């Protein structure tokens with residue numbers, strides 16, 4: 331095998347700057363992140379997710395009047411069609427909800443009144459419909475697979491409250507809603523991560539936003555990306571008790587296994603979003619009696635840093651937070667979708683407005699050129 335590095339190959343596109351963006355800035359040197367110039371921690375603490383969604387889609391934080399109009403428009407689009415519900419009813423009960431929401435978004439594209447219109451104006455309207463309808467579809471998937479009827483969205487509820495209402499039929503206390511809302515803000519956007527880059531690649535072919543988002547959901551599912559928030563909770567449950575945590579990690583590191591929720595391609599000394607998410611996780615643990623998960627998490631993080639020099643990423647505190655809120659583990663990555671749809675849409679719009687087909691090169695290392703032997707002579 332040739333030495334690929336000497337051939338100009340950037341495996342995994344490590345270190346490659348593929349385009350410019352004005353959506354967000356990831357700064358590993360200071361462990362910080364801004365959305366359109368605003369520090370993500372400040373957005374999570376001081377704004378509602380609806381304001382952040384508006385910021386990502388429109389480029390500026392909304393005035394009160396703009397926010398009211400945006401909320402109204404979103405609330406009016408929350409409903410999903412009977413046809414989509416019938417499709418969801420047919421899905422196998424054992425289907426992973428990420429596969430179900432990926433297929434639901436693909437179906438929404440076929441139903442959308444502007445499905446084939448790839449103008450910027452139509453794409454902006456479709457982005458709003460996706461942002462409004464995705465939570466409704468995810469909650470319907472959660473209910474239907476238990477044999478329960480979906481709960482209709484309530485237009486008078488905020489984005490976060492409405493998700494709890496559609497999943498559980500009730501809205502928890504404000505501190506839990508705030509923690510969830512902050513997680514939506516923290517998950518919303520992160521420059522050219524694998525799923526966003528996938529959405530931009532699909533958009534670069536002039537395919538429509540539903541195609542781009544369907545592909546982005548497929549990319550987010552993997553455990554090296556969004557799927558890690560589910561893997562983290564499975565891992566914490568497998569560890570089981572704080573007393574077992576050090577032995578568990580000894581075993582993993584001895585076998586050179588990945589410890590989920592740790593490491594990051596861009597951040598090397600800590601993920602900008604972790605302290606804020608950990609603060610809300612700790613509050614949820616206090617309210618829900620989940621201190622055991624905090625103690626296991628503390629030991630795993632301490633050991634990973636001391637022995638491997640690797641820090642946790644956002645999925646590490648987010649996974650147990652969703653668990654303590656009562657969500658089933660295989661809905662954690664779909665909840666990530668409900669947030670990241672805003673970042674994906676902002677990137678789709680940005681790509682459309684200054685497009686060039688994304689098409690890198692490859693360095694060939696296969697067989698040398700040879701003659702085709704006809705089938706009858708191949709034995």
Ligand SMILES: CC(=O)SCCNC(=O)CCNC(=O)[C@H](O)C(C)(C)COP(=O)(O)OP(=O)(O)OC[C@H]1O[C@@H](n2cnc3c(N)ncnc32)[C@H](O)[C@@H]1OP(=O)(O)O
Pocket residue numbers: 342553554555556558587588589590591592593594595596638640643644645
């Ligand atoms: C929202 C998000 O998508 S955040 C990311 C969520 N993903 C996870 O939590 C999955 C676990 N983490 C990982 O697999 C990786 O850290 C990734 C995929 C996120 C980043 O991958 P890369 O940039 O290719 O890894 P990187 O080059 O930093 O790895 C360096 C070394 O650290 C090791 N390492 C990195 N992460 C971990 C981990 N979580 N557990 C154990 N070892 C790890 C690698 O195996 C590698 O070891 P080696 O040099 O002996 O081969």
Ligand SMILES: O=C([O-])CC(=O)C(=O)O
Pocket residue numbers: 517519520522523524555594595596643644
């Ligand atoms: O940036 C990445 O590679 C992954 C990530 O943290 C995200 O998408 O939020």
